[in-house]
Amino acid sequence: MAECRGLGHSVQRKEDARFIRGQGRYIDDVKLPGMLYLDIARSPYAHAKITRIHEETAMAVDGVAAVITGKTLEGFKLAWMPTLMSDQQMVLPVDTVKYQAQEVAAIVATSRYAAADGAAALEVDYDPLPVVVDPHEALKPGATKVRDDKDSNHIFHWEHGDADGTEAALAGCDTVVEQKMHLPRIHVASIETCGCVASWNPVEGHLTLYLTTQAPHAIRTVVALVTAHLGLAEHKIRVISPDIGGGFGGKVPVYPGYVLATAASVVTGKPVKWIEDRSENLQADSFARDYHITAKLGSKKGKVTALKLDTVADHGYSDAAANPSKFPAGLYHIATGSYDLANAHVSVDGVYTNKPPGGIAYRCSFRVTEAVHAIERMVDLLARENGEDPADFRLRNFIKPEQFPYQSALGWEYDSGNYGAALEKAMDMIGYQDLRAEQAEKRARGELMGIGISSFTEIVGAGPSKTFDILGIKMFDSAEIRIHPTGKAIARFGTKSQGQGHETTYAQIIAEELGIPPEDIQVEEGDTDTAPYGLGTYASRSTPTAGAAASIASRKIREKGRKIAAHLLEADEADLVWEQGKFYVKGSPDRAKTIQDIAFAAYTNHPQGLEAGLEAISYYDPPNLTFPFGSYICCVDIDRGTGQVKIRRFVAVDDCGVRINPMIVDGQIHGGLTMGIAPALLEEISYDADGNITGGNFMEYLVPTAMETPHWELGETVTPSPHHPIGAKGVGESATVGAPPAVVNAVVDALWHLGVRHMEIPMTPARVWDVLNEHGAAATR
């Protein structure tokens, strides 16, 4: 029998055959007969009254077929749409625009070029209104009000933990550090922008939506709900999510363009394609982060005791975050991190400003990056304040292996962990003590070198139905497996890969459980007509949920297989022993039936009283989240002349439980680390006082290239999740979440002796030089 290469094998990715040959099928590859093209005219102002839209100026362009405005949509009650956070958002404005680059009108034309010319030609009269950009200003009495339908710019107050107990604990500490920090707006900037092709069939009353979405099933339900009044129903809606060129959370929300293309298809009776361009993607799609955090961390006799985080969250003009519905600040309350501390309180105040709406989780399980940044910065500060090396301080204050399952002060039950082992391994790999010695020598010579640690704990795999839902839909996920007569299989999932390698890893899970080699298993996702219902792929949830479902469904098949094998072997079910890929009779291993034999019999010779066929489905409701963790150590050199930070070495030890495909895990970590150093050093979308976007194209929004990316040195420890069927945890986001504070801690470490205690991100050369200059440490050569 061929080796089945289940868990732990670096099987080459099945999907790569088409990707590396340019044969992936992305949204812009979808071309339907008679298709029209849609482009969007956008607002130059961050806040303005629209006094008139001169539709005739766009209609005058050759090839333009229709102009859709907010007034048009209002007629169909489609000018507004709900956000995932139960707020609402304009599809098109009826009278006022609220942020620069907001959609103002849609132009539908017979070619992509004509649509663009129409959008450029459209004249719109605006009366500019006062703008509020800074969320702290927005909270002040008398501030410009962003939303006409609300009383103030304050969206919500959310808090968690014991406020009084935490205050009291902090008062009892002998050492307390306090620090403000801002995690600025950033953008996922995936290679493929967003887009869709909407195809309405008026005869059948059927809508097909080809969509760049990470959550096709949820989108189908949302579309059904918001269009019910127009006569659309869920069985007449098919969402197809083809290959996706990067999602990272940016392809979870519903964007106005999707609704516009759908409306345009219904109005024209033709398929309509909308593909966002690069600037639109950066300027108008959901951003991430934008948390202003005030953190306090206290210790008593060197033991971390209490954490307090107060946060102002800038959501732009609408709370269009993509969190589970009961969590307005996502899983921010993972903020106690890897440390055993008894008192914690976190609060978040959401605020409206004249900026694009959002708050999505950029490669992060709902605000975990913000939480990890806060705790890892604060632990570093507190270590220094205690006069202790940050590594030693961490090792002493970690939750200990024997404390798992661990109840955190903010109410989570951590499944498993061995934090000390991961940090010690990272210190070993990088030669921590030698680096400290080198740093001392360099410092004596006036050179700036720093070493930074981040020992993060993540919380991924949302989530248990008790608390996790999106608009009421529980956050289970699904797998449906059918074994064909010849022993090959097809498996379909409610998730949707955007580069994570699901076609390979899911096949390996099934291979492990059933002994069918991965290449014999066809994995499909993304078509709501064929795949079982699931909530999609984001927040590192696919392995914890759908991956678990793959195991459970496989085991159901195995149990039916046992009955068939018993029938074929004329043995008692209880006497059969499963060994990967076959059942044999206890004591006589030669009397065996392989899974392929069993599959054939399921269709050709099934026992009487048992249904024919061999298939199973599982909707997996995880009992808990999974808590991957790791320790990263970053070593930087700083050029005193230019302020440039160079990452010399970066060691990442990750523990994501059992590794399904080690090569894919490494790939996820490589990509995640690159996306992790990006906000630390390069990326930011900022706004001037008038709400003009600066950093809205790739000249200013600095995505790292291979040249900025250091050589990653990876290590691993393996602490299985006790509640996941194969002991795996999510790993897609660990590195993005864990890396930024390691870089910040390294830079602050390099500058500590100058009196520097904190650096805001991105730590651009100009920002670092300003600090050097302030401390008289800038060089002239």
Place this chain on the structure above:
Amino acid sequence: MIPPSFDYHAPDTLEEASRLLLANPEAKLLAGGHSLIPMMRFRLAEPAALVDLRRIPGLSGIREEGGSLCIGAMTCESALEKSDLVQSRYPLLADTTRVIADPVVRNLATVGGNVAHADPGNDHPATMLAYRASFVASGPSGRRTIAASDFFTGPFSTCLEEGEILTEIRIPEAGPGSGGAYQKFERKVGDYAVAAVAVQLQLDGGRVAGAGVALTNVGLTAIQAGAAEAALVGSDGGDAALDAAAEAAAAAADPADDHRGSADYKRAVVRVLTHRAASSALARAREAS
């Protein structure tokens, strides 16, 4: 990011190209397209027609002739990178081309386009000023040679006249004791410079006999830093002279605050880079002595 429509011409001769330019005042020459086409995609430039220079023979190539290194205007950056002549004898030029954009862009972007575009962020203009290069242009009224110091008249503007086409760049031939260096500081690969400094030196008996110092992206055009040149000429290239030159270059810079940093910061970067470029140029000139 979709440009408006435009006409496209691909003439076979310079005369025909000039004629097309004169006939269409809204037309633009197209070389490698890596400055012009992005501007068209942003609709910052909306030329009614493009006149592509690619089919005109004789506009690319690198050779030494008549006391000059002659570079055809349509020579692409990667050709400079692959030229043994440039790599072995013109280190300032070799440094410059290596830090322009990325390899993909350098396969198409041309030296002539880089100079003619006159973006203060482009790297070749400062290098050409430091080299004391001259540019050959061909137009309706014939051929003329323009000194680099006369060529750049403002941001994105040159002294080229209607219908005139840049055909060749001439750099004084490298002799014994010459050496140069380009130091560019960028936020990431492919970025335009926060600041960059070109230094070209001529040594004579251990002393600096001639110096060219010019700055990128710290003013409306590339800036020739005459005072920095003066600080170097006649010196032995010791640290005091380098510091003085660096100080003078920083004073000559006229930067603006933007995403790349404050004016103060950019001036400081010019100071640092001038020192570094001059040290490296000196070492190379000594090696070539």
